[in-house]
Amino acid sequence: MKNHVEARDVVKRFGPTTALNGAKIAIAEGETHALVGRNGAGKSTLVSILTGLQRPDAGEVLFSGEAAPALADRDAWRQRVACVYQKPTIIPALTVAENLFLNRQSAGRLINWRGLRARARELLNTYEVDVDAQALAGDLTVEQRQLVEIARALSFGARFIILDEPTARLDGPAIERLFTRMRSLREQGVTMMYISHHLDEIYEICQSVTVFRDARHVLTRPAADLPHDELVAAMTGEATTAYEARTRTPGDTVVLSGEGLSLAGRYQDVDISVRSGEVVGLAGSASSGKVGLAETLVGLRKADTGTVTVNGTQVRQGDVPAAMRAGLGFVPEDRHHEGFVPLLSVGENATFPIARKLGRYGMVSPTRRRDKAVEMIKNLDIKTEGPDQPVGDLSGGNAQKVVFARALVDDPTVLVVINPTAGVDVKAKQALLGAVEDAVDRGAGAVVVSDELDDLRICDRVLVMFHGRVVQDVPRGWADHELVAVMEGIEE
Numbered sequence: 001m002k003n004h005v006e007a008r009d010v011v012k013r014f015g016p017t018t019a020l021n022g023a024k025i026a027i028a029e030g031e032t033h034a035l036v037g038r039n040g041a042g043k044s045t046l047v048s049i050l051t052g053l054q055r056p057d058a059g060e061v062l063f064s065g066e067a068a069p070a071l072a073d074r075d076a077w078r079q080r081v082a083c084v085y086q087k088p089t090i091i092p093a094l095t096v097a098e099n100l101f102l103n104r105q106s107a108g109r110l111i112n113w114r115g116l117r118a119r120a121r122e123l124l125n126t127y128e129v130d131v132d133a134q135a136l137a138g139d140l141t142v143e144q145r146q147l148v149e150i151a152r153a154l155s156f157g158a159r160f161i162i163l164d165e166p167t168a169r170l171d172g173p174a175i176e177r178l179f180t181r182m183r184s185l186r187e188q189g190v191t192m193m194y195i196s197h198h199l200d201e202i203y204e205i206c207q208s209v210t211v212f213r214d215a216r217h218v219l220t221r222p223a224a225d226l227p228h229d230e231l232v233a234a235m236t237g238e239a240t241t242a243y244e245a246r247t248r249t250p251g252d253t254v255v256l257s258g259e260g261l262s263l264a265g266r267y268q269d270v271d272i273s274v275r276s277g278e279v280v281g282l283a284g285s286a287s288s289g290k291v292g293l294a295e296t297l298v299g300l301r302k303a304d305t306g307t308v309t310v311n312g313t314q315v316r317q318g319d320v321p322a323a324m325r326a327g328l329g330f331v332p333e334d335r336h337h338e339g340f341v342p343l344l345s346v347g348e349n350a351t352f353p354i355a356r357k358l359g360r361y362g363m364v365s366p367t368r369r370r371d372k373a374v375e376m377i378k379n380l381d382i383k384t385e386g387p388d389q390p391v392g393d394l395s396g397g398n399a400q401k402v403v404f405a406r407a408l409v410d411d412p413t414v415l416v417v418i419n420p421t422a423g424v425d426v427k428a429k430q431a432l433l434g435a436v437e438d439a440v441d442r443g444a445g446a447v448v449v450s451d452e453l454d455d456l457r458i459c460d461r462v463l464v465m466f467h468g469r470v471v472q473d474v475p476r477g478w479a480d481h482e483l484v485a486v487m488e489g490i491e492e
């Protein structure tokens, strides 16, 4: 089969970091090809080169055997390739129609809005995207936004689509719908490159797999000929065993409680209490209300009724600093907005909660901050040049680890983590789950909000939410299909 896309001997350096070191990939026409590797292996850097956003220091990119266009020729790139990222690339304040035709209005001509809306509707119909052309892009769900991005790519004529961790913020049924669409695109001859840290997805949707490790190509193989263990070993360079969740006996002290919590449109009449030495899971589909509830517990959101008590102190709702002063550490759902400040260093981000404690009179001693940051970098295995590097320069999974470091740095009494392992590789996932269990072994109480069964396995019990209510308190020892059935509201 002909190669639709090829990258040969690509080198890309950022200061002292070599992100790609003679890496290569060859993607056959019409296949869905997985690219996997640990956090920082160079996957996103390759995406930026394959989409013409960055120039490699050495090496070349070919589309259907021909050299890639000049970097400045954006139209030529748009006709060849598009990428659906985890982070939206459509503009939230514009309508779907405006987003679809952005960069396409003919120069110097007035925009015909009525015509534009009609063409947008036609385009959405052609690609079977059930979204209102006049809706604001910012009001779309993650799933709808991705569909619009795919339709936009296809309408530019691109026959190659990169999906970079597209399922990270989708729930189970939405993932299945995305896969159905990907299968149908493949039947229409569209070539895809698929990046994910969920290895089961790779086996479900991809025909071939390429593994990168430490900026280099390690192997390319048909997915059917690559056993799971071998794939993990290729990514990590060593044999890795599955994470063993620990057992423990929770204490008697309640360290976090929410009583009578309701928030219109999100959740109703929720009571939750977490004891010292206990991990409580919150599970449920995207509309279950679990994230809204967790955001209320940490102070990112205010409930209409009810109270939140952290470590014996009833905290004012919607006041994150107050919750943190009472002993809370948290990992938010959206690391880009609430998780870190990209221009600040790894050290500054990771040690932010203890800034007041590190020095006298609110002054932070740089040496002490640095020492603490170095310790967190080591404990969580964060791949960085060092504590002074801006977090914005780190790979996605490593930025997530910095957010984790911030949650843990002040030895919290209560830890609330929302989708804690999103974007994190198999091995790093184990380190992060281990860090939650360590904090709980030291006496903290934790809430783990996640769609990932592997994350929920460390919980002593899982509260399953459905349409804004807690419908079941499931003790440890559940089978996967049982928990999924409760989450999806199916009685077994």
Ligand SMILES: Nc1ncnc2c1ncn2[C@@H]1O[C@H](COP(=O)(O)OP(=O)(O)OP(=O)(O)O)[C@@H](O)[C@H]1O
Binding pocket: 014, 015, 017, 018, 019, 037, 038, 039, 040, 041, 042, 043, 044, 045, 046, 383, 384, 393, 394, 395, 396, 397, 398, 423, 425
């Ligand atoms: N703009 C930049 N400046 C400095 N270093 C960078 C920059 N972009 C990427 N890097 C570095 O290049 C390396 C590869 O990063 P990349 O984002 O490609 O990894 P990745 O495989 O996509 O990881 P992840 O799975 O975490 O998303 C990392 O060490 C990262 O810190």
